[in-house]
Amino acid sequence: MAQKKTPAKKRTRSKKTSPRRKKQTGFISRSSLFKIAFTLLVLLGLLTLFLDAQIRSQFEGKRWALPAKVYARPLELYAGAPLSIADLKIELRGLGYQFTSKTTQPGQAAFSSSKAIIDTRGFHFSDGMEPARKLILDFDSQGLAQLRDYQGQDVPLVRLEPVLIGGIYPLNNEDRDLIQLKDAPSMLTEALIAIEDRDFYQHHGISPKGIARAMYANIKAGGFVQGGSTLTQQLIKNFYLTSDRSLVRKLLEIPMALLLELHYDKDEILEAYLNEVYLGQDGSRAIHGFGLGAHYFFAQPLQELKLHQLALLAGLVKGPSYYDPRRHPERAKTRRNLVLKVLFEQGKITQQQYQHAINAGLDVVKKGTLLKEAYPAFLDLVKRQLRRDYRDEDLNSEGLRVYTSLDPIAQSQAETSLKQTISTLQQSYGAKLKPLQGSMVVTDPQTGEVLAVIGDKNTRYKGFNRALDSLRPIGSLVKPAVYLTALEHGKTLASIVDDSSLTMKLPNGQIWKPQNFSRHSHEHVMLIDALAHSYNIATVRLGMEVGLKEVINTLNRLGIKRQLDAYPSLLLGAQGLSPLEVATMYQTIAANGFQTPVRAIRTVTDSQGKALSSYPFQLRQTIDADDVYLIQTAMQEVTHSGTAASIYSTLPNSINTAGKTGTTDDQRDSWFAGFSNNRLAVVWLGLDDNSPLPFTGSGGALRVWKSFMKSQPLESFEAPLPDDIKWLWIDAETGLLSAENCEGVRLLPFISGSEPTEISECMTKPGDTSNPVTRSLDWIKDWFQ
Amino acid sequence: MTNYVSRLFVTGLILSVLAACTTTPYQPSQPPVDDRSSPPSQQPAPETKAYPPVEEAIPGQSIPSDQVPAPQAQLPQKQSSAVIALLDRAEQARVSGDLRSAQNNLQRAQRIAPRDPKVYYSLAQTHMSLEDYDLAEQVALKGVSLSSGNQVLLKRFWQLITEIRLRAGDVSGAEVAKLRAQKY
Numbered sequence: 001m002a003q004k005k006t007p008a009k010k011r012t013r014s015k016k017t018s019p020r021r022k023k024q025t026g027f028i029s030r031s032s033l034f035k036i037a038f039t040l041l042v043l044l045g046l047l048t049l050f051l052d053a054q055i056r057s058q059f060e061g062k063r064w065a066l067p068a069k070v071y072a073r074p075l076e077l078y079a080g081a082p083l084s085i086a087d088l089k090i091e092l093r094g095l096g097y098q099f100t101s102k103t104t105q106p107g108q109a110a111f112s113s114s115k116a117i118i119d120t121r122g123f124h125f126s127d128g129m130e131p132a133r134k135l136i137l138d139f140d141s142q143g144l145a146q147l148r149d150y151q152g153q154d155v156p157l158v159r160l161e162p163v164l165i166g167g168i169y170p171l172n173n174e175d176r177d178l179i180q181l182k183d184a185p186s187m188l189t190e191a192l193i194a195i196e197d198r199d200f201y202q203h204h205g206i207s208p209k210g211i212a213r214a215m216y217a218n219i220k221a222g223g224f225v226q227g228g229s230t231l232t233q234q235l236i237k238n239f240y241l242t243s244d245r246s247l248v249r250k251l252l253e254i255p256m257a258l259l260l261e262l263h264y265d266k267d268e269i270l271e272a273y274l275n276e277v278y279l280g281q282d283g284s285r286a287i288h289g290f291g292l293g294a295h296y297f298f299a300q301p302l303q304e305l306k307l308h309q310l311a312l313l314a315g316l317v318k319g320p321s322y323y324d325p326r327r328h329p330e331r332a333k334t335r336r337n338l339v340l341k342v343l344f345e346q347g348k349i350t351q352q353q354y355q356h357a358i359n360a361g362l363d364v365v366k367k368g369t370l371l372k373e374a375y376p377a378f379l380d381l382v383k384r385q386l387r388r389d390y391r392d393e394d395l396n397s398e399g400l401r402v403y404t405s406l407d408p409i410a411q412s413q414a415e416t417s418l419k420q421t422i423s424t425l426q427q428s429y430g431a432k433l434k435p436l437q438g439s440m441v442v443t444d445p446q447t448g449e450v451l452a453v454i455g456d457k458n459t460r461y462k463g464f465n466r467a468l469d470s471l472r473p474i475g476s477l478v479k480p481a482v483y484l485t486a487l488e489h490g491k492t493l494a495s496i497v498d499d500s501s502l503t504m505k506l507p508n509g510q511i512w513k514p515q516n517f518s519r520h521s522h523e524h525v526m527l528i529d530a531l532a533h534s535y536n537i538a539t540v541r542l543g544m545e546v547g548l549k550e551v552i553n554t555l556n557r558l559g560i561k562r563q564l565d566a567y568p569s570l571l572l573g574a575q576g577l578s579p580l581e582v583a584t585m586y587q588t589i590a591a592n593g594f595q596t597p598v599r600a601i602r603t604v605t606d607s608q609g610k611a612l613s614s615y616p617f618q619l620r621q622t623i624d625a626d627d628v629y630l631i632q633t634a635m636q637e638v639t640h641s642g643t644a645a646s647i648y649s650t651l652p653n654s655i656n657t658a659g660k661t662g663t664t665d666d667q668r669d670s671w672f673a674g675f676s677n678n679r680l681a682v683v684w685l686g687l688d689d690n691s692p693l694p695f696t697g698s699g700g701a702l703r704v705w706k707s708f709m710k711s712q713p714l715e716s717f718e719a720p721l722p723d724d725i726k727w728l729w730i731d732a733e734t735g736l737l738s739a740e741n742c743e744g745v746r747l748l749p750f751i752s753g754s755e756p757t758e759i760s761e762c763m764t765k766p767g768d769t770s771n772p773v774t775r776s777l778d779w780i781k782d783w784f785q
Numbered sequence: 786m787t788n789y790v791s792r793l794f795v796t797g798l799i800l801s802v803l804a805a806c807t808t809t810p811y812q813p814s815q816p817p818v819d820d821r822s823s824p825p826s827q828q829p830a831p832e833t834k835a836y837p838p839v840e841e842a843i844p845g846q847s848i849p850s851d852q853v854p855a856p857q858a859q860l861p862q863k864q865s866s867a868v869i870a871l872l873d874r875a876e877q878a879r880v881s882g883d884l885r886s887a888q889n890n891l892q893r894a895q896r897i898a899p900r901d902p903k904v905y906y907s908l909a910q911t912h913m914s915l916e917d918y919d920l921a922e923q924v925a926l927k928g929v930s931l932s933s934g935n936q937v938l939l940k941r942f943w944q945l946i947t948e949i950r951l952r953a954g955d956v957s958g959a960e961v962a963k964l965r966a967q968k969y
Contacts, residue, residue, distance in 0.1 A: 076897060078865060078867030078897070079866060079867070080866075081897075156866045156867050157866075157867040157870050157871065444896070446900065447895060447896055447899055449896070592927075593930075594923070614885075614888075618920065619920075619924065621923060678899070720930055720931055720932075721934070722930075723933065
């Protein structure tokens with residue numbers, strides 16, 4: 001190393017000392033001269049030391065601040081998976097698969113009407129390697145019917161590689177995908193060297209031949225057409241120096257290039273170049289390195305690119321903005337073809353390859369084809385959860401990998417449903433609805449995982465995230481909590497509640513007169529119907545009877561952590577909550593009383609795939625199974641005969657659902673929250689300036705919900721029947737025990753011991769002595785026979 | 786003069802050698818992150834509420850829930866080969882002491898079959914082995930809620946809950962669970 005170093009130093013010394021030596025014969029004494037020379041040498045030495053240290057620390061240490069990569073959930077493929085061919089295509093498009101008639105390499109898929117052949121890329125998960133393999137998938141009307149490998153053997157389960165949905169970038173917003181030289185296609189490096197620095201493997205950092213060649217070319221052309229910088233100099237420029245064209249920078253560039261070449265071999269320098277080079281700009285995000293460049297321009301991994309695509313990337317280096325293939329396709333093509341010509345002239349490619357490549361199109365995909373940065377609202381949720389546990393500098397520089405629960409298929413369908421419904425509503429109601437906004441949260445209620453989040457109708461907009469930050473009054477969405485509290489305090493679904501008009505004096509002296517939406521009051525209604533039809537007055541009476549504190553306690557047990565004020569208006573949903581909080585609350589009901597925190601992150605690993613933290617499935621039973629069963633029944637009544645009955649004009653009757661509509665004062669907010677067995681969705685529609693809407697919860701948000709749920713592989717909601725629950729025939733008018741053969745009866749569940757003891761008029765007819773409970777059960781038995 | 790020159794030369798040489806050889810020792814950058822993988826109880830826990838006390842089963846006839854509002858006979862779920870494969874992998878991992886791997890496989894199985902009580906049984910066992918008794922019990926209770934009508938499974942779940950509570954030092958709770966198990 002010392003030997004290598006000497007010549008560089010010699011050059012420095014001779015350059016600096018010789019002019020001064022000439023002068024010493026004049027008026028500077030010899031000793032002063034030596035002192036000055038010595039000082040200069042020391043300074044130069046120090047500068048060299050400094051530069052050298054800088055180069056080495058950058059090169060050997062962390063060369064780049066590596067943004068954390070955020071991944072969607074990997075799609076699980078198995079026989080019986082509720083996955084259609086259309087769903088699979090959404091996923092594969094997000095992964096940048098090429099759809100071909102025959103697959104020949106990883107990253108390709110071929111489809112027929114009920115069959116797909118996919119050549120997976122494989123992926124290193126934190127819990128093991130999923131190898132690249134060729135798979136045959138057969139579909140039927142239910143979904144994926146059979147999964148086989150290419151030898152025809154059944155495969156139980158395969159995870160596709162997860163879609164990259166975003167990154168967490170450092171302050172300079174540089175994004176890159178690191179590659180190793182051995183993974184870079186040889187034609188890329190050939191092209192790069194051919195066009196930028198053909199003596200790369202011969203020179204020592206600077207190339208006098210290259211400079212001479214450039215000068216000749218420039219003189220010949222009568223202007224600047226070619227630069228003489230070597231790849232090493234370009235790397236130094238990008239790597240360590242600012243982009244200003246100052247003399248100092250130029251002067252530093254040369255010794256630094258020499259030092260770099262002194263310490264590192266050509267391949268190391270080339271690998272650094274491949275990762276450092278700037279290739280374009282996506283909004284605030286700077287695209288660095290060919291690994292990311294391949295994804296950005298072609299939506300494919302670098303290894304899968306063809307000659308004409310590699311030549312385009314190599315050509316871009318000279319001027320990423322000037323040759324931007326999206327903005328200036330002609331310039332880009334000319335440049336690409338020049339690269340190809342040089343490759344051909346240097347004998348790197350055959351005539352046939354050359355002809356084929358220059359005739360190929362640019363093949364650059366539209367921006368946003370891949371799903372990176374496509375889901376800002378979900379990414380926002382992930383970042384907030386991450387920032388509780390990690391420092392910013394770790395997130396944006398350590399190359400962490402964050403595996404999340406986002407389901408790109410569900411997200412895509414949620415976006416379609418929200419956008420289309422908003423557009424239809426705008427068409428129906430005209431200009432005043434132009435600023436209509438919406439947000440949505442979708443979870444799997446059984447696991448608590450967040451599948452999709454929308455924070456703005458312009459789903460790629462990285463601004464105000466309504467799903468997390470917009471606190472809008474929830475209106476009647478609060479009612480299940482009120483009724484659940486009442487059920488916990490001894491009421492039954494058949495309890496008769498009073499919905500007649502009510503005037504209350506509030507603690508501050510004000511008079512409050514809650515109204516029903518229809519402005520009609522009802523004398524006596526069964527509790528289940530008061531919820532199904534969302535009667536306000538009955539709800540306020542019930543809530544005041546059990547006590548506001550108790551209702552707040554229930555809301556807390558359902559998962560609401562926010563401080564809630566004990567005002568009577570809470571009972572009608574004056575409290576503002578975000579769609580995410582509402583999802584948490586409804587999830588506890590959907591999951592049979594087990595409170596499950598909403599989770600967006602599954603695992604975080606370091607850049608090598610070692611797990612740093614996992615976020616396991618957590619749950620706690622906070623609502624008794626019997627009580628939750630009753631409220632689930634009442635919420636199914638909402639969707640079957642209540643305010644959300646229109647659901648079954650869209651969904652098949654075979655799919656049980658439960659939910660609640662929500663409309664706030666003067667129709668400022670349109671809400672719907674509801675679930676099947678495997679999907680829970682909360683939808684909010686409204687205007688940011690809080691002005692009234694021309695529709696209710698069922699006229700707006702419910703339409704989005706229905707459209708979304710229809711697109712999903714729904715499992716019917718079937719509440720497990722607790723031991724203590726029995727179903728009995730009840731007289732719908734009086735709430736008293738009745739029998740199946742009486743008129744106006746309903747079958748309702750009761751916790752054993754809470755069932756009505758009085759029997760209805762129908763049951764007291766002369767001669768009818770049988771026990772109504774037995775008769776109810778007889779009916780059920782008959783029904784099953 | 787020669788002396789000076791040679792001294793200067795030597796100094797320069799030393800400097801350059803120094804420059805070439807001095808290495809800023811590279812400190813591998815270790816993200817100072819907490820490992821949240823163990824024990825899970827360090828997670829931000831949901832609102833701490835005591836689970837409802839286990840009540841004695843009230844003998845009484847009950848009928849299937851699925852008649853109202855949309856009567857439909859509940860079919861027993863067929864376990865898919867994917868879930869069987871994951872449960873097998875998890876069991877092997879658990880027996881060999883790789884509890885994290887067991888947990889990962891079971892959570893994969895849970896996403897595919899979130900209403901399969903067997904998944905919760907194995908997951909509860911795994912959390913018990915991880916000595917996270919609180920979560921183990923909650924997972925087992927979730928399994929109970931999904932096993933209605935299946936006497937054999939219910940008995941196994943309450944036996945498991947008995948063991949979890951004993952290991953957690955909750956003797957009276959274990960006694961209640963034991964009585965419950967004996968009912969099936």
